[in-house]
Amino acid sequence: MHQHMFTKACIFAGFLMFSVASQASDDLQRRQAELQQLQSQISQQQSSLQNASKQREQLQGLLKQDEQAIARVAQKANETEKNLNQVDRELTTLGQRQQQLDQLKSTQQKTLSKQLASAYLTGNHDYAKMLLNQQDPAAIERMLAYYQYLNKARMQAINSLKITLEELADLQQKEQAKRLKLNGLMLDLQQETKQLKQEQQQREQTLTQLQRVLRDKGAQLEQMQINEASIKRMLAQAAQEARENPTMDGLAKLKGKLKWPTKGRIRYDYGDNRSGGVHWKGITLSAPEGREIHAVAPGKVIYADWMRGFGMVMVIDHGKGYMSLYGHAQTLLKTAGETVSPKDVIALVGNSGGQAEPGLYFEIRHKGQAMDPARFCS
Helix, strand or coil: CHHHHHHHHHHHHHHHHHHHHHHHHHHHHHHHHHHHHHHHHHHHHHHHHHHHHHHHHHHHHHHHHHHHHHHHHHHHHHHHHHHHHHHHHHHHHHHHHHHHHHHHHHHHHHHHHHHHHHHHHHCCCCHHHHHHCCCCHHHHHHHHHHHHHHHHHHHHHHHHHHHHHHHHHHHHHHHHHHHHHHHHHHHHHHHHHHHHHHHHHHHHHHHHHHHHHCCCHHHHHHHHHHHHHHHHHHHHHHHHHHHCCCCCCCCHHHCCCECCCCCCEEEECCCCEEECCEECCCEEEECCCCCEEECCCCEEEEEEEEECCCEEEEEEEEECCEEEEEEEEEEECCCCCCEECCCCEEEEEECCCCCCCCEEEEEEEECCEEECHHHCEC
C-alpha cells in the first residue's frame, strides 16, 4: 500500500517537474521571440533612418544642382538685360546724332544753293577777254580773287555736305545693326526667362520632396545644426584667408553709418529663436526676387558659391576681422578674389537654400562671432 502511494507520488512529482520545465521553456521561447521581434523593429527603424538620411542627402544634392542652374541662367539673363539697356542707350545717342546731321545737311544744302544762285546771277566771265579789253589790272585782280574765294567756298560747302551725307549713311547702317542686335538680345532674354521658369519649377519639385522628408522636428533641428556647422567651417576658412591679406580698415568706425544691402522688411531678426535653442545669427529681409544687392562697405570677395541651408552665398572680407555674408541669392555677380565697393551690385535677391519666399539673409561677423547687423546699418 505504502509502496503504491509512493510510486504515484513520484509520478506526480515527475509530471509536475516536466510541466514546470515545459512552461519555463515556453516562456524563454516567447521572450526570445519578443527580443527577435524588437531587434527586427530596431533594425528596420535604423534602416529607415539611414534611408531617410540618405534620401535627404540626395535631395540636398539635387537642390544644389537646381539652384546653381537657376543662378547660371539668372546671371546670363542679367547680363543680357544690361546689354539691352546699353544698346538702347546707343540707339538713343545715334538717333540724337542723326537729328543733328539732318539739321546740318539742311543748312549746308541751303548754303550751297545760295552760292550756286549767286554764281549764276554773276554770270560766267572770260578772263582773257577782260585782259584784252584792257580793264584796270587792279580791278581784274580783285575780281579774280573774288571768284577764287567763291569757288573755294563752294568746294568747301560741297565737301562738307559730302562728309555729312557719308556720316549719315554710316549712321544708318550702325543703327540698323544695333536694332538687329537689340532684336537678338530680346529673343535671348525671352528664351532665358523661359529657361529660368523651367529651372524654378524643377527646384519646386525637389524642395517639396525635401520638405516632406524634413517634416519631423528632430530632422529639421538636425538640418539647422548641420547648416550652422557648415557656415562656421566656411567662415573659419575664410577668416584664415583674410588674415593672410590684412589690408583693409574693418567696420568698427562705420557702426550706424552703413546702408542696408537691399531694400526690404525684416522677416527674421537677429537673435530670434528658430528651433530647439538655435537662434538667428543674422537678419532676413523680405524682398522681391531679382532685386539688386549691394556690398555694405568696401572689401574683397573671399567666398562666392552655393552653401547648404543658405543657397547662393557671398562673403566679403572688410579687414580687421570683419566680414559680411549675403545668402539666399538668386545669382552672384562677383567672384572670389574681386574687390567691391558699396556702389557695386554683387548679387540678386532670390530664394536659394530651400527657401519658400524670396529674401536676403545678411550677417556681419567679427573674428567669427556674429554681430547684430542693425548696429552697423542705419
